[in-house]
Amino acid sequence: MIQKKGSKPTVIHRWAANETGHLCGAPKEHWGEKYSTDEYALTLPLCEKCAEFPSIEKVEKKVINIPPIKKKLTPWEMLLERKGQLMKGE
Numbered sequence: 001m002i003q004k005k006g007s008k009p010t011v012i013h014r015w016a017a018n019e020t021g022h023l024c025g026a027p028k029e030h031w032g033e034k035y036s037t038d039e040y041a042l043t044l045p046l047c048e049k050c051a052e053f054p055s056i057e058k059v060e061k062k063v064i065n066i067p068p069i070k071k072k073l074t075p076w077e078m079l080l081e082r083k084g085q086l087m088k089g090e
C-alpha cells in the first residue's frame with residue numbers, strides 16, 4: 001500500500017484564474033505538509049514558464065482591482081442587474 005504524500009515543490013508558479021491555477025498551465029501540485037510554509041516557498045525560484053508570460057502584470061492587476069466587497073443589492077436591483085447583463089449578451 002502506497003501512502004499518499006505530497007510532492008516536493010521545486011518552483012513557485014504564478015497564480016492564474018485557469019483550471020490548474022498556474023499561469024503556465026502546469027498541473028496542480030499537492031505540496032507535502034512540511035513544504036507548505038511561506039519560509040520554504042520563499043526559497044524556491046519562480047517557474048521559468050510563468051516568468052516568461054508577458055501578461056503577468058495584467059493578470060495580477062486584474063486580480064487586485066476586483067472590488068473586495070460588492071454592495072448588497074435588493075432582489076429587485078439584482079433582477080435589474082441581471083436583465084442588464086442579459087441585454088449585453090453575457
Ligand SMILES: [Zn+2]
Nearest residue numbers: 013024047050
Ligand atoms: Zn509555472
